[in-house]
Each structure stands twice: as C-alpha cells, then as structure tokens.
Amino acid sequence: MKNPRDFVAKLCGWVSAAFLAAMLLLIVVDVVLRKFGLSPIHGTFELVELLLVCTFFFALPATFLRDENIVVDMIDTWRPRWVPALKRASAAAAVVLLATIAWQSWLQARNAMSFGDVTSDLSLPKILYWAPLVFGIAAGAVAAAAMAVKRGARK
C-alpha cells in the first residue's frame, strides 16, 4: 500500500463490496426460493435497502480519496495554472457541504432513535439505516479535508 490514503480507500472498497455481495446473494436466494415454490425470505425489501445504504455510504469516502468525483475539466487546458487553487477551493466547499449534511442527518437520526422508529416488516430500528449514512457522509467530509491538505502540501 503506497500511503494511508490508499489503504483507507481500499478498506472502504472492501467493506462496501462485502455489503454489495450480501445484497446480490440475498436477492438471488430470494428469487430462487420463490421460483421453487418455497417461501421467500421475509423482509427482503428492507434488508436490500439496508445493504444498499451501507454499500453506498461506506464507499463514499473513497470517492474523495481516489479523486473520482466527475468534473468538467475544460479549464485545465485554458487556465492550467488555476487548477490547483480551484481543486483546493472545491475540496474546502465539499468539507463544508458534507459536514452540514452530516450534521442535519445526525439531527434527524437522533429524532428517529428517540421516537423509536422501526421498519414495517422486520421492525428493524431506523437508526440502523441512519448510522451508515451519517458515518459515510462525515467520513466523506474528513476525506475531502485530507485531499485539500494533500493538494496544499503538493502546491
């Protein structure tokens, strides 16, 4: 592993891939059981939704660490000297926006927990869905900050 950033990005990928694999197997098993006239897995929808939220939000920090956000890069040709500053500004904006989303999501997650919100089929606590979301977005903010510092150091 070249540096800690690469390791964390890989770790995010592994965890996310594990949830994706679980989602794939869950759906396939459910379909096979149904096709063979056996009783399908109870609450598949809710479990898939939970695995989807985990797949997405555990991989989100890697999007920043791997610098994979899609940009319109026409300015790279016209004003190449602006690019490092623009990248730093974007990373700083990402930190502010993601931190704000994490803060607001945390408030709503706290409400869901205090009200004891649960899903309709399996009665899973809704906080299980909120937790990876809040973690992923907050970790995304930290990852964006790390990239801003990296670019600053490089400059």
Add this chain to the structure above:
Amino acid sequence: MSLGLLGVLGVVVLLFALAMRVPIALALAGVGFLGYAAADGWATALKMLGSVPFNLSTAYSLSVIPLFILMGAVASRAAMSRELFDAANALFAGFRGALTHATIGACAAFGAICGSSIATAATFSKVSIPEMRRHGYDPGFSAGAVAAAGTLGIIIPPSVILAIYSIVAEQSLPKLFAAALIPGLILAALYVITVWIVARLRPDLMPETESMPLGQRLRAALGMWKLALLFFLAVVGIYLGWYSPTEAAAVSAFAAIVIAFATGHMRWRGLLDAFMETAYATAMLFFIVIGAFIFARFIVLTQFPTALGDWVKDWGLSPVMVILAVMALYFVLGTFLEEVSTILISVPVTLPLVLAVGYDGIWFGIFVTVMATIGLISPPTGMTVFVIQAQNPDIPVARIYRGTLAFLAADFVLVGMLIAWPGIVSWLPAVLKM
C-alpha cells in the same frame, strides 16, 4: 427577486460552478441548497439537506444500479468481448468493411450488457482497432467507428443510464427498457448502413477481407451464447414476469459471475476487483444523484420549468420547435458533460417543459439518451473519443473526430425519426401491454 428569476440565477450559477471545475455532485447539491435557502429560508433548506440523502439511498428501486454495473464489470473481465467480436466478424466476413460491421454488432451486444459507453469503447478499442489496423483499415475511421459503436450500450437495454433516468423522471424502468430496444436496434442498423455507404464512397478506408466457410461462421457465432444468456436473464426475464428489474439485475450479475468462473476467465482476485470497482462507481454515481435531487427540489420550488412552459405558450412555439430547442440544449450540454451528468442536471428542468407541450416521459427518456450518445462522440469533449485516443496515442484526436462524423449523421437521422415517428418508442411497450 421573483422565484422564476431565482431559478434562472441558480442555473447560471450552476453552469459557472461547473466551468470552475467544481465536482458535478457538489455543484448540484451546493447550488440547490443555497438556492432553496434563498427561496424558502435556512431552516427548511437545512431540513431538506438532511432528508434527501436518506430518502434516496434507502429507495429499493435504486439497488438496480449497482447490480447492473456489477454485471458489466464482470462481463468486461471475462473475455466476452473477444469472443463476441470473433462471432460478429464471422457473420460479416467477406463484405467490405466486415471488421467495422463486426465492431458495431459486437459493441451493440456487449454494450447492452455492460451498460457503459466508455467501458464498451475502452474494451473494443483494445479488441477491434488493432485487428482493423492489421487488415489495413484507416486508423481514424476505425477509432471513430469504435467510439460511435460504444455509445450503443447506453440505449440498448439493460442500460444504467435508463435506470438513472427512470429514478430522476419517476418513469417505469421496464417500460423504458422496452421503449429503448427498437431505437437501439435502429441505431445499430443505421451505423451498419453508414459503414456500407462509406465503404462505397471511400473503399480505400476499409479493404475487403476474406470470406469464411459456413461451418466456421456457425462455430464462431456460437461464441455469442454467454452474452445472449445474460441479455435473456436481464431483459427478457422482466417481460416474462419472472422478476422485477432489481431482481433481474441481481440474477444476471450472478449468472455472469458463474459463467466467468465456469469458463475459467475469472478468479477470486478478479471478482473482488469487479465488486470494488462497482462499489466505487456506485458511490460516485449516487453522490451525483443526491446532488441532482437537491438541485431538483430547488428548481421545483422556484417553478422555473412551469414559467418556462408558460413562456413557450406565450410565444406560441409548436411542440416540435420546443423539442428542437431542447435538442440544441442537449447538443451543447453533451459537448462538455458526460451522459449521466447531462441527464441528472437537465431533466428536472426539461422534463416538465416537454410534458407541458404534450410529449410523453418515456419517449423523452429515449430522446435524451440518444442525445447523450451524440455528446459522447461530438467535439470538443467527446468522452469516448478521448478514451480511445488515450489507448491509441498515435491516432490524433482530430482524426478520430473525423472518423465519427458519418456516425454522428446517423445519430441525427435517428433523432429525426424519433421526432417524426414517436411510435418507434411507444410500439413495443404497447405490444407488451405495459
């Protein structure tokens, strides 16, 4: 400031932010949030910012996206492209431009499973271009043909782009898949006709290749079985009522893994890479989708699309004139945005407008997707052209663009057909009683 004007300002600021290299997801979410706050106050804007990611990421319908991406990632690693190219080549052997025809046929089939134009172009850039060059084909035309044929993947179902459109535009995915099949096949046929015409006009660009005995043709054609099976599971299974689009995506992704292992083209390391590639791609895509939904909330709040519709009515513009204006907009957007971003940024504004003048949401999904394919091969920033150039650095970009020109004309023929005969889109869903 009126809400309509705020909407216009939001669009202008968004375009400026994109030009300033702000990541697309961030620009959409940031402008959407600030615009919403300006229109309805900070308290409601903050609440909206906290709820949109949760509501979206826990939507079952969204799970179709990573599963289709996974199927493409596995298919790309399982050497299916080479076998497909050989099979298509066997079908066309003996015709002038046979290898180009084979590239189009193979890209159409592979792109349908892969779902990504850029991945299809990158794959066939390695498979087809060296083969065409070895047989004396013009490098620019060969690369242009791969760039254009690569775009077929986003139209022919199952398509990740259509899945994304179905979520943003709240349209039925099975209906979109059915609606896209005929236009996708027409475009593939138009590309084949284009090659035939170019071969007649400029035979020096593509020499004749040797014919092949019938037995050899049939044997090579059998190499298509893997992709045919995946297509059957992914698309036909939905219409046979076996399962939902998400289940179809999961079953076909699982089948792709089984086939790849059973034929010895994949090991555990490759499978892990495919899963990780899918995880990263999903995060990147979902982040843009969240940004687009936040931006859409703002646009809906400003009633900008309604104001645009009223303005169109006041000016007495006919539906066709509106669609031509929308077409021009997509042509411009496509020159600097890739296909997912083009759709996510524009649909919240353009869909209400075209619905207001009488077009159908399913038809518009196909129209927008075809326009996105044009953006992928048109200058100055045709993404598939750049991908191919990166893999073939000795072919200048300008030469590849020249190679795509004839195919661009075919794209516009299809756009014209969609406008003139909307039944091309609605026929199959009607037959399937959707």
